[in-house]
Amino acid sequence: MEYRRQQLDNGLTILAECNDQAHFASYGLFVRTGARDEAAAWSGVSHFLEHMVFKGTEQLSADAVNVLLDEMGSGSNAQTSEESTIYHASVLPEFQTPLVQLLSELMQPALRPDDFEMEKRVIIEEIMMYQDQPPYGAQEMLMQAYFGSHPLGQSVLGSVDTVSALTPEAMRSYWRERYVPSNMALVAAGRIDFALLVRDAERCLGDRPPGLAARAMPAVKPQFGGRVIGKDNSAMQYFMEIAPGPAIDDPDRFATRILTTILGGDGGSRIYWEMLDSGAAESAAIGSYEFQGAGLIMSWFSAPPESAEANLERLRRVQHSVAHGITDRELELAKQKIVSQILLASERTESRMFSVGWQWLNGQRFLSPDQIADQFRRVTIADVQRVALAYPMARGQMLSIGPRTDLAV
Amino acid sequence: MNGHDQTRHNVLSVAATLPEAVYTQRFGNGLTLVAKEMPWLHSAAFSIAVPAGCRYDPPDLRGLANFSCELISRGGGGLTHRQFVDFMESQGCLYWADTSTYHTYYGGALPAENLYRVLERYAGLLRDPALPADQVEDSRRVCFQEIQAIDDDLPERVMIALRNLHYGEPDAWHAEGFAESVANIGWHDVERFYREHYFPNGIIIGIAGNIRWPEILSQVERLFGSWETGEAPPVTIASPPHGVVHLPFDSQQTHIGLACPGIPYRHSEYFLARAGIGILSDGMSSRLFREVRERRGLCYTVSAACHTLRDQGCIVAYCGTSPGVAQESLDVIIDQIQLLKQGVTAEELGRLKIQLRSNLIMKQESCRALASGLVGDIFHLDRARGLAELNARIDGLSLDAVNRFWEAFEIGPFDMVDLGEQPLELSNGISAPTTR
Numbered sequence: 001m002e003y004r005r006q007q008l009d010n011g012l013t014i015l016a017e018c019n020d021q022a023h024f025a026s027y028g029l030f031v032r033t034g035a036r037d038e039a040a041a042w043s044g045v046s047h048f049l050e051h052m053v054f055k056g057t058e059q060l061s062a063d064a065v066n067v068l069l070d071e072m073g074s075g076s077n078a079q080t081s082e083e084s085t086i087y088h089a090s091v092l093p094e095f096q097t098p099l100v101q102l103l104s105e106l107m108q109p110a111l112r113p114d115d116f117e118m119e120k121r122v123i124i125e126e127i128m129m130y131q132d133q134p135p136y137g138a139q140e141m142l143m144q145a146y147f148g149s150h151p152l153g154q155s156v157l158g159s160v161d162t163v164s165a166l167t168p169e170a171m172r173s174y175w176r177e178r179y180v181p182s183n184m185a186l187v188a189a190g191r192i193d194f195a196l197l198v199r200d201a202e203r204c205l206g207d208r209p210p211g212l213a214a215r216a217m218p219a220v221k222p223q224f225g226g227r228v229i230g231k232d233n234s235a236m237q238y239f240m241e242i243a244p245g246p247a248i249d250d251p252d253r254f255a256t257r258i259l260t261t262i263l264g265g266d267g268g269s270r271i272y273w274e275m276l277d278s279g280a281a282e283s284a285a286i287g288s289y290e291f292q293g294a295g296l297i298m299s300w301f302s303a304p305p306e307s308a309e310a311n312l313e314r315l316r317r318v319q320h321s322v323a324h325g326i327t328d329r330e331l332e333l334a335k336q337k338i339v340s341q342i343l344l345a346s347e348r349t350e351s352r353m354f355s356v357g358w359q360w361l362n363g364q365r366f367l368s369p370d371q372i373a374d375q376f377r378r379v380t381i382a383d384v385q386r387v388a389l390a391y392p393m394a395r396g397q398m399l400s401i402g403p404r405t406d407l408a409v
Numbered sequence: 410m411n412g413h414d415q416t417r418h419n420v421l422s423v424a425a426t427l428p429e430a431v432y433t434q435r436f437g438n439g440l441t442l443v444a445k446e447m448p449w450l451h452s453a454a455f456s457i458a459v460p461a462g463c464r465y466d467p468p469d470l471r472g473l474a475n476f477s478c479e480l481i482s483r484g485g486g487g488l489t490h491r492q493f494v495d496f497m498e499s500q501g502c503l504y505w506a507d508t509s510t511y512h513t514y515y516g517g518a519l520p521a522e523n524l525y526r527v528l529e530r531y532a533g534l535l536r537d538p539a540l541p542a543d544q545v546e547d548s549r550r551v552c553f554q555e556i557q558a559i560d561d562d563l564p565e566r567v568m569i570a571l572r573n574l575h576y577g578e579p580d581a582w583h584a585e586g587f588a589e590s591v592a593n594i595g596w597h598d599v600e601r602f603y604r605e606h607y608f609p610n611g612i613i614i615g616i617a618g619n620i621r622w623p624e625i626l627s628q629v630e631r632l633f634g635s636w637e638t639g640e641a642p643p644v645t646i647a648s649p650p651h652g653v654v655h656l657p658f659d660s661q662q663t664h665i666g667l668a669c670p671g672i673p674y675r676h677s678e679y680f681l682a683r684a685g686i687g688i689l690s691d692g693m694s695s696r697l698f699r700e701v702r703e704r705r706g707l708c709y710t711v712s713a714a715c716h717t718l719r720d721q722g723c724i725v726a727y728c729g730t731s732p733g734v735a736q737e738s739l740d741v742i743i744d745q746i747q748l749l750k751q752g753v754t755a756e757e758l759g760r761l762k763i764q765l766r767s768n769l770i771m772k773q774e775s776c777r778a779l780a781s782g783l784v785g786d787i788f789h790l791d792r793a794r795g796l797a798e799l800n801a802r803i804d805g806l807s808l809d810a811v812n813r814f815w816e817a818f819e820i821g822p823f824d825m826v827d828l829g830e831q832p833l834e835l836s837n838g839i840s841a842p843t844t845r
């Protein structure tokens with residue numbers, strides 16, 4: 001396993017974790033842009049652009065792109081979040097050059113007006129699909145309420161209104177500003193010919209003009225409060241709460257992940273024994289999420305509407321239970337669980353590619369799975385208690401959605 | 410060499426470097442162990458399939474298999490529930506249990522060096538469950554929650570209703586059962602279900618990962634070899650109702666499920682059927698993706714698949730689409746399924762074969778996927794298919810054979826469930842819509 005890194009003159013980063021034992025290879029083009037980088041009027045443009053990339057270039061039709069991807073047998077896909085847009089595919093090593101070439105070409109999308117209007121319909125269907133799925137967009141609403149005017153509160157999908165109002169010109173302008181080489185990385189893992197990868201990247205992406213894409217990093221002013229949204233035909237009551245946590249570059253994130261695993265992970269966590277083992281709630285969890293310049297601890301449950309108050313009390317007990325300390329055994333089991341998850345994930349080439357890419361996105365020094373596991377192994381009880389004090393999770397922004405509108409949150 | 414030939418060559422060469430290393434043993438008590446050595450991994454996974462699926466629920470106690478799984482998971486072999494959970498976590502074992510049509514599965518994935526210790530605890534759980542009476546009400550509440558959660562999962566509601574239309578009882582049943590039936594389940598029902606369905610004959614244990622066959626064989630024999638056989642009571646089979654059902658619901662999208670007869674996995678022509686459905690639904694150049702989503706913008710999600718029971722199969726399709734274009738979506742999907750009769754092209758089949766082969770190689774990274782795949786093979790075929798055989802099957806798919814199969818295959822009649830405000834019309838000559 002060898003980690004390689006190189007940068008082209010125009011600023012594009014090339015990263016690979018080369019594993020000669022692997023039988024195939026995963027590739028990704030990581031663009032450091034997402035919902036937080038959008039002007040409010042263009043909400044949803046990053047995600048819409050991700051769809052439009054697959055609609056082809058001046059030389060390639062959408063059908064041609066789809067055929068080319070399938071002809072390489074690629075499990076290709078893309079994803080957009082608050083902070084990134086990632087295009088990825090996994091193929092046999094022999095397809096490295098044609099795949100890198102295709103992914104590179106796709107970074108110059110044609111944005112044909114006919115395709116644009118057709119894909120707009122698909123995006124609106126996607127928005128409607130999520131509105132039918134529990135928790136009915138609650139997470140985005142909650143992020144909006146918590147972050148207020150901070151860009152991290154912006155929706156990834158956008159709304160039917162903002163997406164409907166988008167034009168190819170606006171999207172092109174966004175693309176020109178954000179898809180510059182210094183804001184992108186070509187990431188690979190598995191059986192990689194790194195020298196060839198660099199040559200292919202140079203040939204396919206080397207002539208793109210350099211540029212700088214800044215990201216606004218205003219300070220977060222968390223908004224605390226609560227809101228209940230009625231949804232008559234929902235069978236369950238859904239409850240979510242977010243509170244501050246460590247940001248992506250904060251060393252406390254490891255201790256926080258251990259804390260949330262002890263309190264709210266699956267299996268034998270405190271929330272499991274308090275809420276799930278007895279069947280009091282249908283689902284319940286506490287987890288941490290990190291962004292650049294901000295972090296969140298999210299608590300969550302779904303339960304029958306009539307038991308919402310009782311379950312909220314149970315959640316509060318779990319959240320506050322850390323005040324009574326944690327045991328050596330809990331710490332050991334949480335570490336074991338996290339390290340085992342890291343081990344299992346590290347055996348998948350695609351998940352290695354994502355790990356390398358995410359670390360680049362977040363401006364982190366590369367750590368191997370073992371090194372990441374070590375970060376967790378080093379956490380002490382005192383570390384966990386310190387982050388528990390620093391990040392009280394029961395004081396945040398809450399949202400409940402379901403048939404009950406009389407809940408006090 | 411064109412692209413298709415090149416991939417074929419490459420996959421064959423990769424396949425040749427991967428050891429086949431699939432072993433099967435049927436013990437005297439009827440338990441089958443199937444395992445694959447994957448020395449390139451550090452992890453291992455197991456799947457224990459107990460023939461105690463929801464098709465064995467008594468008709469008045471629907472949900473009993475699932476309820477039993479919940480209570481059995483709460484400790485055994487001298488361990489309480491908490492001790493069992495604590496032990497699994499200490500071994501870094503990610504574990505799960507769930508009930509499907511034929512089986513209740515108990516599975517896990519973990520660092521390979523801990524496998525034996527974990528299997529030992531599962532032997533305790535399955536052979537000597539505590540069935541703690543004081544946790545019956547907790548188990549019931551868990552089961553109630555699962556039932557209630559289905560109401561909010563609209564695609565799942567459609568698929569449950571579709572299954573009820575298309576397959577006869579008890580294969581049509583879903584594991585969760587109903588609140589009314591689960592309310593009537595008592596400890597004695599679980600104890601009887603355990604006695605009547607948890608015995609070694611019919612159990613399939615699939616294991617994949619960094620294991621060695623001689624070792625795992627003797628370990629499994631030690632843990633399960635002395636378990637005594639039993640006999641399950643017969644189940645009564647009923648004919649499916651078939652038809653069209655509209656589920657009125659105030660939702661953003663209309664959710665459509667379609668099913669028509671297909672063939673099961675064990676059928677000699679299964680791969681020919683699968684090829685057609687793959688051309689319909691696998692990949693971004695597939696027909697449904699292109700015609701329903703790309704060219705018409707009718708939906709975000711559309712798919713078709715071959716669903717298989719042991720002795721029968723069906724072609725199933727799903728689409729979530731806005732009410733204004735739901736009828737058009739349905740019509741295009743039906744058209745596209747029926748167009749299979751007119752044949753597929755060499756290019757389509759070539760692309761599908763590349764995808765199937767690539768998936769085969771990628772699956773070699775996942776001991777979890779392979780362990781459950783091995784169990785499926787034993788159940789459906791009574792033997793495990795190795796990589797070389799699967800590769801040869803894919804390789805052997807000829808355009809002529811696929812097209813001859815689909816030309817002769819009778820597509821339909823369709824059963825349909827649509828959930829949304831307005832009922833859709835299905836014109837394939839079966840009964841008028843009924844509302845439930």
